[in-house]
Amino acid sequence: MSLADIVASELPPQITPAFPPPAFTAEQAEQLIACPLCDTLHEERDVATGETARCARCHEVLEAPRSLAMTRIIMLALSALVLMVAAMFFPFLELSVAGRVQRSSLLDTILAFSSGMTAPLTIAMASLIVVLPSVRFLSLVYVLAPMAFGHRPARHAEFFFRLADHLRPWAMAEVFIVGVAVALVKVAGLAHLSIGPAFWAFVALVIVTVLKDTFMCRVTVWKTLEQRRQ
């Protein structure tokens, strides 16, 4: 029985659901893709640039190739790294009360918990706001840069791409920005507050991160990685 008999061919969109009977050979499996969320099998089709293929059952995005996606992700990840450095060292909020000015940088915020019982939170804060986002950006550059220049993928590229994917929920830069906004209002009644340059660097960082994640399609990157390995 050929694959065409097994897999529904007339159903739109790009990737169509498959129907019984079971068990494919390894060669046939090459032409299948399973939805990572709900396990539904689909026939692998070439998805045109700019189009989005979704799972027929749960509508999870399967593939969404975008033109120049790799170059754009690298550029955005690099700019995010530069912005991160700026956000770290410039003050992001200034508080002035009766002629006294108190500046607070990202480093101060991270060290806020460093005394007493809450000391372990310092490490958590540093990881969530600075370290994990930076590790994600670096891993993405490491994985994608050689491929964007037409080279073979770097050593252990698979590991670093999996790492970047797993760190995604733990990189909380954008949550932090909303936290700054809340803190701003909370203190506003108490003293005069002004926003420092690092705040804008951080806002830009969040926008860049969101843009980068919209260009990123996991399955497409994995398929490219696999092709370039051969």
Added chain:
Amino acid sequence: MSHPSESAQPVLTARRAGMIACTECGKVHVPGPERCTRCGARLSSRDETSLQRVWAWLGAGLVVYVPANVYPMLKTTLLGKTTNSTIFGGVVDLVHHGSYGIAGIVFFASIMIPVAKFIAIAYLALSVTHRVKLSPGKRQHLYEVVEFVGRWSMIDVFVVAILASLVQLDFAAAINPGIAAISFALSVAFTMLSAQSFDPRLIWDASEEPEQ
């Protein structure tokens, strides 16, 4: 090609086809290899320990959520007088000051979302073993919302850190973090781990089994 109107949605899953799919990159494997040949992720047709880990992390999250609400989140010192405020106390203060919008955000992020998450995760885990009203599609949607929303509960911890670093004016005014900050952060992390342990493929499996 004809496909008779079956109950539910007539789709073939990798498991029913006797194959194992990678949850990381979607590659379909003939049973055998332990790790995905494309991306190196660990392969399993279904995560057998998924529910156990979901309940364990959820329990841990609930346990540390209690001290997070009982103990003070912020210690505010104004002219030598120190006041402790809990999460809920902070919301009440904001309402007294008339900043209803911010009170709403904090109430939503630190009280509503964590509680709703506990309920949602427990509901999803129960729906695998028990019959529930919500369709699998809706439950998967719920799962995605839980996954997306989890990290936003961390806002309150960040706010405490920002305030503590900013408001250090010696005698006049100082804000210091309370012990609840640490248990609240742990609670958020544990519920995130709980949601990540859940294997969403289990949602659909229950609906596929023929009625017995």
